[in-house]
Amino acid sequence: EAGVTQSPTHLIKTRGQQATLRCSPISGHTSVYWYQQALGLGLQFLLWYDEGEERNRGNFPPRFSGRQFPNYSSELNVNALELEDSALYLCASSWGRAGVMNTEAFFGQGTRLTVV
């Protein structure tokens, strides 16, 4: 069974540009989470999507946005890139609100975003 897959693996952008990161959850998972892991700042919760809707959002500016598609895959968009957006962006998936027995979140390999 395929795990959580993210693309691209690496992404280099110039300050002010936009970046789009993609995530495919494990088959059957309806919830997708995005996390930012910046050097020295740990893992910070960004966004949670479940069944196509944004359910929760971390303390990030509005230029961080995303969406979830009908097949439960997700995109994270970062507009007006700043140097400090350089980080490893991790996507995770789990059973959504309907899933009580298995509440574990599984992570993808991440997208390394570098803003120059």
Next chain:
Amino acid sequence: ELKVEQNPLFLSMQEGKNYTIYCNYSTTSDRLYWYRQDPGKSLESLFVLLSNGAVKQEGRLMASLDTKARLSTLHITAAVHDLSATYFCAVGRGYGGATNKLIFGTGTLLAVQP
């Protein structure tokens, strides 16, 4: 606001020694997770602890949860070099009965020296 604290932040161990990583969290939660991260890699799930008193063991690692004390521990027995990695605990905040948000601790960088 839920806060999760781990200590120590850095742990240098000799092979064969035992040690414990501590994870404290600030508000009530009934889900505690431990993850391992190798340099440049993603997070690998180690343990899921869902109830007070839960104890799980896998190889040289054993995790426990005390929800009353809001404390989880990850105990390392007879460390080997392959255990060198960063270990994160995370606390789940439920919504509608499923994990919807994981708040991570700062991580503990474990270096096992030969």
